[in-house]
Amino acid sequence: MPGWSRAALVVFLLYLFLVGVRLLEGGIKGVSGGAQESLFEGITNPIAALAVGVLATVLVQSSSVTTATIVALVAAGTLPLETAVPMIMGANIGTTVTNTLVSLGHARRSEEFRLAFTAATMHDFFNVLAVATILPLELAFGILSRPAAAMAEAFAGEVGGGKFDSPIKGAVKWGASHIESLLEAITDNARALGFLLLIVGLLLIFLTLTYITKNMKVLIAARIERSLNAALAKSGVIGMSVGVLITIAVQSSSITTSILIPLVASGVLLVRNAYPITLGANVGTTITALLAAFAAGTVDGLTIALVHLLFNLLGILILYPIPRIRVVPIRLAGWLAGVAVRRKWLAVAYVGAAFIALPVFVIVVS
Amino acid sequence: MVFQFFKGGESTIDVVEATLVQMVLDGRDVYETAMDALFGGGRSKETKRELKTTDRGINTAQRDVRRDLMIHSSVSDTVDLPLVLAYMSTVKDAERIGDYSKNFYDLVKYGADFENAPDRDLLVDYRDRVSALLGDAAETFKDRNDDRARALIAKADGFLDEYDEQIKLQYSSTGTAADAVSRALYFRFLKRITAHVMNFLTSLVLPVDRLDYYDETKDDRA
Numbered sequence: 001m002p003g004w005s006r007a008a009l010v011v012f013l014l015y016l017f018l019v020g021v022r023l024l025e026g027g028i029k030g031v032s033g034g035a036q037e038s039l040f041e042g043i044t045n046p047i048a049a050l051a052v053g054v055l056a057t058v059l060v061q062s063s064s065v066t067t068a069t070i071v072a073l074v075a076a077g078t079l080p081l082e083t084a085v086p087m088i089m090g091a092n093i094g095t096t097v098t099n100t101l102v103s104l105g106h107a108r109r110s111e112e113f114r115l116a117f118t119a120a121t122m123h124d125f126f127n128v129l130a131v132a133t134i135l136p137l138e139l140a141f142g143i144l145s146r147p148a149a150a151m152a153e154a155f156a157g158e159v160g161g162g163k164f165d166s167p168i169k170g171a172v173k174w175g176a177s178h179i180e181s182l183l184e185a186i187t188d189n190a191r192a193l194g195f196l197l198l199i200v201g202l203l204l205i206f207l208t209l210t211y212i213t214k215n216m217k218v219l220i221a222a223r224i225e226r227s228l229n230a231a232l233a234k235s236g237v238i239g240m241s242v243g244v245l246i247t248i249a250v251q252s253s254s255i256t257t258s259i260l261i262p263l264v265a266s267g268v269l270l271v272r273n274a275y276p277i278t279l280g281a282n283v284g285t286t287i288t289a290l291l292a293a294f295a296a297g298t299v300d301g302l303t304i305a306l307v308h309l310l311f312n313l314l315g316i317l318i319l320y321p322i323p324r325i326r327v328v329p330i331r332l333a334g335w336l337a338g339v340a341v342r343r344k345w346l347a348v349a350y351v352g353a354a355f356i357a358l359p360v361f362v363i364v365v366s
Numbered sequence: 367m368v369f370q371f372f373k374g375g376e377s378t379i380d381v382v383e384a385t386l387v388q389m390v391l392d393g394r395d396v397y398e399t400a401m402d403a404l405f406g407g408g409r410s411k412e413t414k415r416e417l418k419t420t421d422r423g424i425n426t427a428q429r430d431v432r433r434d435l436m437i438h439s440s441v442s443d444t445v446d447l448p449l450v451l452a453y454m455s456t457v458k459d460a461e462r463i464g465d466y467s468k469n470f471y472d473l474v475k476y477g478a479d480f481e482n483a484p485d486r487d488l489l490v491d492y493r494d495r496v497s498a499l500l501g502d503a504a505e506t507f508k509d510r511n512d513d514r515a516r517a518l519i520a521k522a523d524g525f526l527d528e529y530d531e532q533i534k535l536q537y538s539s540t541g542t543a544a545d546a547v548s549r550a551l552y553f554r555f556l557k558r559i560t561a562h563v564m565n566f567l568t569s570l571v572l573p574v575d576r577l578d579y580y581d582e583t584k585d586d587r588a
Contacts, residue, residue, distance in 0.1 A: 217441070222377040225437050229378075232433070262440045268433050 003219060010215050013208045015175065018168060018295035020204025021072050022176040023197045025296050028076040030194020046086040046139060048366030050131065051359035053090020058355045063095035064209050064251055064288035067308055069202070071292040075301030084304045085138055085145055088289070089131045089311060090359075092282065096123045097355045098254035102261045104351070107344050114337045116265035117347060122333035123257055123278045124354070129329060130315030144314065148306035152299045169297035209288070213252045220249050224259070228277075232269055236276040236320065243280020253285035275330060279320060282312040378438040379446060382431050382453055386460050387508045389427050390566065393463030394500035396420050397559070400470035401493050406481030409474055417468055424464040431457040452569040455577050459565040463500065466558045469551070478548035489552065492532075495525065496556055503563045507570060515570040522564045529557040 043049050057066045070087055073079035079087075103120035106113045137143040156164035183196045217224075224246050231242040247256045257278050263269035286309040293305035320326050340347035376384075396417055403413050431453065439450045480489050499522060506514045532553040539546040565578045572579070 221441050224441050225378045225434070228437050228441070229434065259440045263436060266436050268436045 006215050006219050010212055010219065013212045013215070014291075015171070016204055017068070017208035017212065018172045018291060019175040019179065020201045020208060021068055021292040021295045022172050022201070023179060024069065024072040024201030024205065025076045025301075026176065026180065027194050027196070027198030027201050028073060028078050030190055030197055043083055043363075043366070045366045046083075046135065048363055049083045049086040050090040050093075050135070051362035051366075053087035053092075054094040054355065055090075055359040055363065056087075057091045057094025058097045058359075060206065061098055061254065062206075062209060063091040063253060063285055065206050066091040066094065067286075067289040067305075068205050068209075068292040071289050071296060071301045071305050072201070074304045075293070075296035075298040077300070081145055081149075081300060081304060081307075085307050085311075086131075086135060088304060088308045089135060092308075092312070093124070093127045093131065094355065095253055095285070096120070096127060096257070097351065099123060099257040099261050100351055100355075102258045103265070104347060106261070106265045107347070110341050112265040113344075113347075114334075114341045115267070115271060116261050117337035117340050118271050118330070118333045119261055119264035119274050119278075120257075120333075121336050121350075122271065122275055122329045125329035125332045125336075126275075126279065126315070126319060127282070129319060130311070133318055134311060134314055144307045144310045145303065148310055149299070149303045151306050152302040155302060156299045163298050164302070166294050166297060168291075168294040172295045209251060213250050213255055216250045217255060224249075228259070228263070228269075231273070231277060233273060239273060239276030240280035240283070240316070243277035243282075244284040245280075246277075247281040247284025248287045251285075251288055253281035256281040256284070271330060271334075275326075276320075279312075279316050282315070283309070286312055378434050379449060382434050382438075383507070385427050385431050385434075386453065386456060386566075387504045389424050389431075389457070389460035390463060390500060390504040390507070390563075392420050392424050392427070393460065393467055394497060394504070396424070396464045397467035397470070397500060398497060400467050400474075401497075403474045404470050404478060404480055405486075405490070405493070406479065407474075408479065409471075413471065417471055421464050421468055424461055428457050428461040448574050451574045452577060455574075456566055456569040459562040462562045463559055463566075466555050466562070469555045473548050473551060476548070477544065478552075480548075480552075483545075485549075489549075492529075492553070492556055496559055499525075499560065499563055503567055506567065510570060512571050515567045519564050519567050519571070522560050525560050526557055529553040529560070533557075 043052060053066060053070075056069075057063045060066060067088055070079065070084050070091070074081060074084045100117075100120040103113070103116035106116040134143065138145065179200065180193075180197065183193060183200065186196065187193055227242045227245065231239050243256055246259075247253050250256065260269060260274045260277060264271055264274050286305070289305035289308045290302075293302040296302075318325075319329070336350070340350070399413060399416055399420070403409065407413065435450045435454055438446065480486055483489060499518065502514075502518055506518060533550050536546040536550040536553075539549075568577050568579075
C-alpha cells in the first residue's frame, strides 16, 4: 500500500477510534442508571480499582484501550474520578505484561534472557514504584486529580455545565450520530440501543487502535529505526523523547517497549539506555486518553486523561533525576532476572502471579 | 538526535546496502594498497597506517550493519527476514575481503617483492583481474543486477580453478622455497578473496538456505 493511502487510512481509523469513544460514552448513558452504578459500586477500594486497571489491560493487551474506555466511563458519569485514578495507574502496570511476555521468547539463551527479562521487568518495577509513591499522595492530597481538574476546567473555559466544545468533538459527533441512526433501525428500546452502542463503541476502540498501531508501525518504521539508532548510546532526555515520539506515533507503549527487548537481549542496546526510552513510552501512551477526552468533551473526561499524563510525568520526576533512585527499578529487575535465569519457571510464574492471580485475588477479596 | 524521527530519507535496508557496497570498495582500497607494496612499493609506516585505518573502518561498518539489521528486524518483525538473514551473512564476506587483502602486506613483511619477479606479468594479470572483480561486484550489488551477478559468479568460479592450478605448480617449483611459499600464499589469498566476492554476490541471486553454495547443481541439492 502506498505511503499516502496508508496515512489516509490511519487518519480515518483515528477518526473511527474517536467515534468509538463517543459511542461507548453514549452507550453507557443509554444503559439504565441502576446497572451502571452496580457495575462499579463494589470498587470503592483504590487497590481494587488498581487491580481492575491491571487486569483489564492484561486482558486486552493494550493500555490505550483501557484508558480510552476509562475516559468514556468517566465522561459518561458512570465511573467516579476517585475510582478512575487508581484504575488508570493500574493500566500503566498492566501494559508492561506485553514486553515481559516478549522477553520470555529469549529463555533459550541464558545471558540473552537475563538482559531481556531485566529490560522488561524494569518497566514493571518503575510503574509499581511510581504507583506505590504517588497513589498514597493522591489519596491523601489529590496530588494528581486537583491540578488535573484545574487544568481541565481552565481549558473548558466559559462553556460550563461540565462540558466543553472542540472541533474534534463536533466532527466526531457527526460520525457517531450516523452510526447511532443505523443502530436505531435495529431497535427502538433505549436500553437495548445503549448496549448496542456500548458493544459497537468498544469494538471500534479495540479494532481501530489495533490497526492504527499496525499501519503506523509500517508507515514510520524507517523513522523509528533511525531515531532508535540515534538514541542507542545517548543521554536520558534524548531516549525519553524518542520513547515519547515513537509511542505517540504508533499509539502503543507496548509496541515501543517490545521493540526494545530484542535490542537489549542482543546487546545492541544497553539496559540503562533502554530505561529512559521505556519511561518516554509511558508518557507517550497518554496521548490516547487525551484524544478520547477531546472526543468525549467533558471536563471530568479531560481531567482523568490529564491525571494519566501527570501521573507518568510525576513518576519520572520522582524516580528518575536522582541517580541512586533511578537505578532502583533496574537493580530490582536485574535481581529478578538473575533468579529467573536460574529457575525459568519462576519467570512464567511471575507473569501469571503479578498480572493475573494477584489482581484477581485483590478484586475478589475487595 | 530526536530530530532523526522527523527527518525523511533512506530506509535502513538502503543504508545497509550502501554500507555493504562501501565495505567492498574499501576492501578494494586495502587490496590495492597492499598490492602496491608487494609490487615494488615495499614496507612503509604510511602504508601500514593506511591499511590499518581502512581495515578498522571496514570493521566498524560491519558492526554498524549488524546493529542496523538488528534494529530493523526488531521494528519490522518478519517482513524483511530473508533479506536480514542474507545481509547478516553477506556482511561477513564483505569484511573478509579487506581482511584477506591485508595479508598481501604480510608477504611484503616476510620479504616478498614481485616487482622484478620473472613471472611478474602472470602475477599482475591475476592481481588486476581480482581488482576488477571487486569493482564489478560492488557495482553489481549496488545496481541489484541479478544477471550480471550470475555472470560474475560464473567467471569467478573459473578463477578458483586457476588459482588451485597455480598453487599446485609451486610444489614442483625449481625456484627458492621463499618464492614458492610467497606465490602459494599469493594465490591462496586471491582464492579466498574471490570466494568471498562470490559469496557476497550470492545474496542477490540465491535464497537464504543456499547462500555461499553457488557451485551446487540441482542434483546436489536434491
